[in-house]
Amino acid sequence: MEFFLDTADTNEIKEALSWGILDGVTTNPSLVAKTGKTFEDVAQEIIKLVKGPVSIEAVATDTSNMLEEAREYATWGENVVIKVPMTPEGMKTVVTLTKEQIPTNVTLVFSANQALIAAKAGATYVSPFIGRLDDAGQNGLQILEDIVTIYDNYDFTTKVLAASLRHPIHVLEAAKIGSDVATIPINVMKQLFNHPLTDAGLKRFMEDWKKVPTKKKK
Numbered sequence: 290m291e292f293f294l295d296t297a298d299t300n301e302i303k304e305a306l307s308w309g310i311l312d313g314v315t316t317n318p319s320l321v322a323k324t325g326k327t328f329e330d331v332a333q334e335i336i337k338l339v340k341g342p343v344s345i346e347a348v349a350t351d352t353s354n355m356l357e358e359a360r361e362y363a364t365w366g367e368n369v370v371i372k373v374p375m376t377p378e379g380m381k382t383v384v385t386l387t388k389e390q391i392p393t394n395v396t397l398v399f400s401a402n403q404a405l406i407a408a409k410a411g412a413t414y415v416s417p418f419i420g421r422l423d424d425a426g427q428n429g430l431q432i433l434e435d436i437v438t439i440y441d442n443y444d445f446t447t448k449v450l451a452a453s454l455r456h457p458i459h460v461l462e463a464a465k466i467g468s469d470v471a472t473i474p475i476n477v478m479k480q481l482f483n484h485p486l487t488d489a490g491l492k493r494f495m496e497d498w499k500k501v502p503t504k505k506k507k
Contacts, residue, residue, distance in 0.1 A: 290464045293342070293450070293472040297321045297331050301475040302338050313341035315394070315416075315452070315472045317372070318348060329365075336366035344394045344414070346372035347382070355382040363391045370413060372396045375403045380410040387411035394450065399427075401435035408445040414470065419463070420453035430459070434466045441467075457481055 291312035294305045297320035305311040314335055321331050332345050345362050347355045359371040359382065370392040373379040383393045387410070394414040395407035399422055407415040417436055422429030436449055448469035454460055457480050460471050473481075 290468060291341075291470045292478065293344075293470055294478065295320070295452070295472045295474050297324050297335070298475075299331075299334050299338060302335060305475065305478060306338070311339070311341070313343060313368075313470075314339050315344040315372070315450075317346050317396075332362070333365055336368060339368065341368060342370045342392065342414075343368050344370045344372045344396075346396065347374075350374070350376070350378060352378045352381045352385075355379065356385055359386055359391060360389075370394045372416075373412075375399075375407065380406060383407070383410040383412050387413075396452070399425075399432070401432055401439055404436040404447075404449075405439055408440060408443075408447040412447045414448045414450045416450045416452040416472070418453035419451055419459055420455040422453075423455075429453075430462050430466065433463060433468060437467045 292310055293313040293315050294302060294311055295315050296302060297316045302314060321328050324331050336343050347358045349355045349358055355373060362371060363369050371386060372394045373382050375395050375397050383395060386393050392413040394416055395412040396416045398404050398407065398415055398417045404415045404417060417433050419429035419433055422432060433451055440447060440449060450470040450472055451463040451468040452472050454463065454471055454473050454477060456477060460473060460481060463471050
C-alpha cells in the first residue's frame, strides 16, 4: 500500500519525507486555505518537494473550465494529478484528460457505482471518502471493499485511494481490503508508529542499559 499525506502544509510534508515512507500528497481547497498562501504558490512548493504523485483539485464545475485549469496545473510538474469531482461534467473531463495522458483523481466518491463510473471514464485514481461515509451512518469500509472487488472482477487499472481516514484502524482495514493507496493526515500517520508495548520495551531497554558496566579507563 502506498501512503499519501493529506495536507497542504509543507512542514508536515518535510516531516513525513524524513521518515522515508511517503509516496505522494493529496490536497484540496480547504487544506490550501489554511496555509494563508496563494493556491499556485502552495501547489508548486509541494510539487518540488515530493517526487511522487501530487493531487491538485480543479475548482471549476463545468468541463470546459476544468479542462483549462487541469492543463495549466499539468505544466507545473510531471507528478501532478488532477482531482476532479464525481459529476457528469467531471467524468467528461476525465475522459478528455485521459486521452491527453494527464493523470486524474476522482474525488468525493461515496458509492461503489460512482467508483465504477470513474474507472470506466479512465480515472487514474478514485477516492472513496471512508470517514465521511461512517459519519453519515454508512459502512465506509464495506463500500471500499465493494470497490476493490469490482475493480478486481474487471481488471480496471484505476487505483483505489482510500480517503478521509480518521484513525489507524481505518488504515489497517483499508490495507487488509486491498486498497492501493491510503491518504492520511499527519496526526494519523504519526499514530501508525505507536504502540504502548513499544514504548514500554524501549523504556526498559534504556533502564537496563544504564546498568551495563562502562569500560574502565587504563
